[in-house]
Amino acid sequence: MPYEFIKIDKSERVAILKLNRPKALNALNTQVLKELDLAIDQLDKDESVDVIIITGEGKAFVAGADITEMKDLNAEEGRRFGNFGQKVFRKIEKMEKPVIAAVNGFALGGGCELAMCCDMRIASEKAKFGQPEVGLGIVPGFSGTQRLPRLVGIGKAKELIFTGDIIKAEEAEKIGLVNKVVAHEELMNEAMDLAKRIVKNAQKAVRYANIAINRGIETDIETGIEIEADLFGLCFATKDQKEGMTAFVEKRKAEFKGE
């Protein structure tokens, strides 16, 4: 599929989706969001892909939603723009295949929100995070007010959102916003290494675990436990469960087929 602002590379069942609008620090305008939406649909359906890594070209992961495009919007247009980004990000969050954000630089506003809708975040030591929206007269509008407190707690989220402070990767790791900080040159290797450690496992089980965590976190624990029980049961209808356990008993390495 021809994209202007997205590059996709695939190898070893991992797809790297790179936002490629470096002149504007990969700022998310409507076209970038539409392409991201299409690319996610494409990778979700792609049977040769188990794990997706999202990263950015140049010195930014994403420096936010496109301020030039938003500047003159009225209330209704602003709502529509925010809502479109929310929908794309929710699609990423709900995808069963694991998505890793490899945060190579600025992850501000909509960029921090994009990183947060991914399942895991690996950051370069050069990465910077923040929700600077109130300095522009707006609130985070791609679900940052919802995901940041869920990730780092209400007090820290309010501090970051009310001040617009930009924090370094190290601080982001300390507050639980990123899983790991790595040397800049090692970022993609580390993200690939994480992806491959996932790819080697039974993919239906990985995806069921993702569903159980995502749905469980949004409900009460009793319901979450029920969801887990259903998915646990479903695992026994997969070929990979038989293979995984048979391989253990036969003292050999499992050969999973994703079935």
Ligand code: HXC
């Ligand atoms: C549009 C942007 C942009 C953005 C950078 N650019 N961020 N364009 N929207 N969010 C453009 C600049 O205008 C400039 O274009 C080029 O990218 C390079 O940026 P510089 O500012 O020259 O780079 P630098 O001096 O290194 O500063 C980097 C930066 C700064 C600190 C990241 O660019 C910055 O503060 N950007 C805005 C960050 C921000 O406030 N993000 C939140 C946006 S609101 P030219 O043409 O001059 O070369 C948001 C809301 C989400 O995300 C929810 C919406 C519903």
